[in-house]
Amino acid sequence: MALVLGIETSCDETGVGLVRDGVLLGDALASSMDEHARFGGxxxxxxxxxxxEALPSMVRHAVDHAGVRLADVDVVAVTAGPGLASAVQVGLAAGKAYALSLGVPLYGVHHLAGHAAVDTLEHGPLPERCVALIVSGGHTSLLLLGDLARDPVVHLGDTLDDAAGEAFDKVARLLGLPYPGGPAIDRAALDGDPEAIAFPRPLTGARDDPYAFSFSGLKTAVARWVERHTGPLPVADVAASFQEAVADTLSRKAVAAGRQYACDTLLMVGGVAANSRVRSLTAQRCAAADIRLRVPTPRLCTDNGAMIAAVGDLLARAGRPPSPLDLAMHPTLTLTSALIPPAGPERSP
Incomplete structure (x- = not known):
């Protein structure tokens, strides 16, 4: 079986992973988060x-962790989009260089497909058909998945404005909590009352699109509440109430999709899937609906190289044709296929 080297650089995490036949052999991760914290994003x-600066050493660390040599790599997989254009370009250029120097095939893959694929490293192959909820700093989508390596990805609904993770960051800033906002709000909410403030559940009305998301209005509702409040700000209660609104909205729509499309498995992935309340409420509602919930461990929910290697592993085992070495990056490409096409118009997520 092919040894796949995966490279992820879509945002502020430099991730490298090595996967063979569905097994993660080693990975390494460097973050520039601290350098961005003073800017709030x-x-x-x-x-x-x-x-x-980090990529060469991360590749060395991952190779050493896996107990292999770089020369043993049979396939290189790299994020070619979506993401920050300059960040994606660094990883894509490195992926091409490794593939060319090693004389091995290159797969330019979709970042969000990586989030879906990474769960296979812990829980085995995905079912023939399932609903996936992808929730991260830049994306919030409900998808219908078949064979991730071969079948097109069907979008049931996407965010119309802010992604869930983006809303966490913005609300954390309103509350004076540090960046990144997701973990900070999760910690603060532990001491708060999730029913203290009745924040809205966006797009959950009878006439709303049942699978679309919108978190801009929720963020604004929190801002207006904070502006009107007099006296010491109850940060823990605001954090818990906001977090509950997000968890309620995400889990309600995801379970409803599972029921409507007769899928007995819900896959929840992305950075926000590491949030304790999102995980627990979704698990509770899935159990009540007799739906199996699959969620990776928190460290694999955030951006990492293992997830990109996992996609490359699936593509290689499926015999998909590799990408050309002149593959361009696609910073705003909608997920319709795990393998990014060599050319074509950009489609916003």
Whole structure:
């Protein structure tokens, strides 16, 4: 079986992973998060420079961790989009260089397909058909998945504005909590009352699109509540109430999709899938609906190289044709296929 080297540089994490036949042999991860914290968000130029500096050492660490040699690599898989253009470009250029120097095939893969594929490293092959909820800093989507390596991905619904993770970051800033906002709100919410404030559940009305998401209005509702409040700000209660609104909205729509499309498995992936309340409420509702919930461990929910190697492993085992070495990056490409096409118009996620 082919040994696949995966490279991920779509945002502020420099990830490298090595996978063979569905087994993660080794990985390494470097983050430039601390460099972005003082700006309250990711600065593309800083992220790109950090990737450039970290990639060679991350490849060495992953290879050493796996107990293999770089010369043993049979396939290179790399994120070709979506993501920050300058950051994606660094990883894609490195992936091409490794593939060319090793004389092995290159797969330019979709970042979000990696989030879906990474669960196979822990829980085995995906079922023939399942609903996937992808929730991250830049994306929130409900998908209908078949064979990830061969079948087209069907979008049931996507966010119309802010992604869930983006809303966490913005609300954390309103509350004076550190970046990144997701973990900070999760920690603060532990001491709060999730029923203290009745924040809205976006797009959950009878006439709303049942599978679309919108978190801009929820973020604004939190901002208006904070502006009107007098006296010391109850940060823990605001955090818990906001987090509950997000978890309620995500889990309600995902379970409804599973029921409507007769899928007995819900796959939940992406950075927000590491949130404790999102995980627990979704698990509770899946159990009540007799739906199996698959969620990777928190460390594999956030961006990492293992997830890209997992996609490359699936593509190689399926016999998919490799990407050309002149493959361009696609910073805003909608997920319709795990393998990014060599050319074609951009489609916004």
């Amino acid at each position: 990711v600065v593309p130029e800083i992220a790109a420079r950090a990737h450039l």
